Amino acid sequence: MNNLKYIILMAIGCHMGCTSEVTHEGPLFTRLSTEETGIDFSNDLTFDAKFNVYTYRNFYNGGGVSIGDINRDGLPDIYLTANLKPNKLFLNKGDLKFKDVTESAGVAGTRAWSTGVTMADVNGDGLLDIYVCNSGDIEGDNKQNELFINNGDLTFTESAAAYGLDDRGFSTHASFFDYDKDGDLDAYVLNNSYQSIASFTLRKNERPKRDVLGGDKMMRNDDGxxxxxxxxxxxYGSIIxxxxxxxxxxxxxxTWD
Known part of the structure; x- marks a missing residue:
């Protein structure tokens, strides 16, 4: 009798395993229009004789996006960076409706060619701040990264220099984490070499030499x-x-990041 039960269970299991199929009807995602969401953004590029893909190899690398709840209402907001246009911050109003609050929040950015962006509670006050990496070989632009500190009223104050995070390299991305386990966030700033590939002479052993502009940086948070x-x-922080x-x-x- 026990053998019979075992055989019946095996048969049922085989039947379910052999005939059950997971099917998906239609696409998994639906593209929503600007009119539906309120998100109006396009990272358009224009080039001239001085600034193009031949003079700047990262010309088509694109911008960045960061998503986080900047006003603690339980809804994720969106910050988008552009290379040749102002960056934009979209406040989530619910039901996939967003409002452009860039100007009122003061986070459009003053530097050309923004790349990666990260939301993190940099000063530990419980509010997400916005750190924007800037790059690009643009005449008249000194490329310092920008740190927008959240004031708690949907406005921000640019404070990169005050915090020591106004890096002048060709920054592409940054990550904040507590690398020394002292309870505050430290920063890893990823930089891209600013020299053309043709100018590198590997025979001179450039790899072990640190470079203030082209090399990555580990930034420890010491009391703000x-x-x-x-x-x-x-x-590692070489020019290459x-x-x-x-x-x-x-x-x-x-247990260490």
Whole structure:
């Protein structure tokens, strides 16, 4: 009798396993229009004889996007960066409706050629701030990264210099995490080399030489001021670095990011 029950269960299991199929009807995602969402943004590029894909190799690398709840209403808001136009912040009003609050929030940015953007509570006040990386070889633009500190009233104050995060390199992305476990967020700033590939002479052993503009940086948060500890942290920072994105995690499982 027990053998019979076992056979019946096996038969049922086989039948279910062999005949059950997962089917998807229609697309998994639906593209919504600007009219439906209120998100009006396009990273349009124009080039001339001085600035184009031949004079700047990252011309078509694109901008960045960061999503986070800037006003703590439980809805994710969106910040988009542009290369040759102002960046934009869209406030989530619910039901996939967004409002452009860039100007009133004061986060359009003053630098040309923004790249990656990260939302993080940089000053530990419980509000998400916005850190924008800037790059591009544009005449008259000194490329400092920008840090927009959240004032808690849907306005922001640009404070990169005050925090020591106004990096002048060809920054492409940044990640904030507590690398020394002291309770505040530190920053890893990813920079891309500013020299043309043709100018590199690997025979001169450029790889181990640190470069203030082209190299990556590990910035430790010391009481609200970010200090460059790249060398002591062992962070690679050569002029021939070509990083485009950075992700932080506990790779080896030792509880340290």
């Amino acid at each position: 001021k970010f200090i460059d500890v790249s060398e002591q942290a062992g962070v 670095g070509f990083g485009l994105g950075v992700t932080v995690g506990d790779v080896n499982g030792d």
